[in-house]
Amino acid sequence: MSNINQTEIISVLKSEIEDYEVKTKVKETGTLIRIGDGIASIYGLDQAMYGELVEFETGVRGIVQNLEAKSVGCILLGSDYGLAEGAKVTRTKKRAGVPVSNKLIGRVVNALGSPIDGKGPIEAEDYFPIENEASGVCTRKPVTVPLQTGILSIDSMFPIGRGQRELIIGDRQTGKTSIAMDTILNQKGQDVICIYVAIGQKASTVAKLVNTLNKHGAMDYSIVVSSPASDLASLQYIAPYAGTAMAEYFMKQGKDVLIVYDDLSKHAVAYRTMSLLLERSPGREAYPGDVFYLHSRLLERSCRLDEAYGGGSITALPIIETLAGDVSAYIPTNVISITDGQIFLESELFFAGNRPAVNIGLSVSRVGGAAQTKAMKKAVGSLRIDLAQYREMEVFTQFASDLDKTTKELLEHGKHQMELLKQPLSKPLPLHEQVILLVAANHKVFLDVPLKEMKTFRSDLIDYFKAKHSQIIQEIDDTKVLSDECTEQIIGAAKEFKKYRGER
Secondary structure, eight states: OHHHHHHHHHHHHHHHHHHHHHHTOOOOEEEEEEEETTEEEEESOTTOOTTEEEEETTSOEEEEEEEOSSEEEEEESSOOTTOOTTOEEEEEEEEOEEEEOGGGTTOEEOTTSOBOSSSOOOOOSEEEESSOOOOOGGGBOOOOSBOOOSOHHHHHHSOOBTTOBOEEEESTTSSHHHHHHHHHHTTTTTTEEEEEEEESOOHHHHHHHHHHHHHTTGGGGEEEEEEOTTSOHHHHHHHHHHHHHHHHHHHTTTOEEEEEEETHHHHHHHHHHHHHHTTOOBOGGGOBTTHHHHHHHHHTTOOBBOGGGTOOEEEEEEEEEOSTTOTTSHHHHHHHHHSSEEEEEOHHHHHTTOSSOBOTTTOEESSGGGGSOHHHHHHHTTHHHHHHHHHHHHHHTSSOSOOOHHHHHHHHHHHHHHHHHOOOTTOOOOHHHHHHHHHHHHTTTTTTSOGGGHHHHHHHHHHHHHHHOHHHHHHHHHHOOOOHHHHHHHHHHHHHHHHHHHHO
């Protein structure tokens, strides 16, 4: 009996001592000296670090951004309601971050990782800092595995690989988001987790987008991070970093992630707003001097890791909006120099009905053929050169009345190729369809098909292959290689279909 009492006494004493340590823990506090526009100045937090979370007495949190001689500049991550001069601010000694978990998949969250889709809370498995050092050179692996977008013009001429950063750039309303959305839809069954970060967009636009993803079953492998235009500039600023922290969580598990930043122009504007309120010196176009570093430290986190370090990858598709097609403006040139290529969308092409409106001359993939399957590489042939010649010839022959046979054929072939590259929204093409269409186009199977009938002809051709020549489709999907024999079979089958269609 005395033994039991002794044990009880010891356990009570232990818990009392532990509680005593908690009760006497010193908290570093400061005093709020100025607040407004989502920016706070705090006096007394001498030991605070850049990027650290601080907590205000109302429960709202902030991130330390400016370290001055007598005060600390801080951005608020919520409403300043109830805060006034003299309020107490406490250090958390924790870096700003987001809760991460596999349960994030299929959800819509805000910039702080909290759910905003009304489906209840998300149980966190870990906490990842929003600002993280990019993986070093030794931990990376070359980009060799393709990430199919399902868009014929991109997969054939500007291939994207897993771990690449490909910029989508163009004026407003030229189909930038549509390309990103089609790429997400095309990842179905490809074992890729997709994260879509909406920065400074209308909440209705984001809702429409989530609805599209749900309709096509893409939310099963996607996360939407939304920081709408109604959010504070500070939340719009951290949104892409929060999305990248989530992507890094999955990459560390050895998974492939696709992240879309829509768009970084609005992100730069939010950062400019925040910096000017923090009284930082403005530079070119009133952006602060470190606006290049803002995007370089974000995009540099996208890479493909070596197997020894997990073997996962993050592929980034940043979006930049230009004004009147001016790619030489400050933010566009910055992001072009950071990324591994760009897909330039042109208003003129868009309004002429060439959608996706990819400008073949100004678009480029700096990874190129390294991230392309052998079948696609062979099927493409001289498509890009043919289209460049067609565009050049088209300008020269606008005023010419009589053309020689070769020029007429070149123009006709070019028109059919341009028609082939037109693709409806939310209809990404699998690899075998792209290969079949490209082989048929390069061998001038479509040449005498009227342009108006091209759309139905190509869909009927694919249906014919599925019904009568499924072994060709199977071979392309299984081997990812296009043999000479297979090429002959495709040309033969396409001509056979043309003959059969003509007889009907």
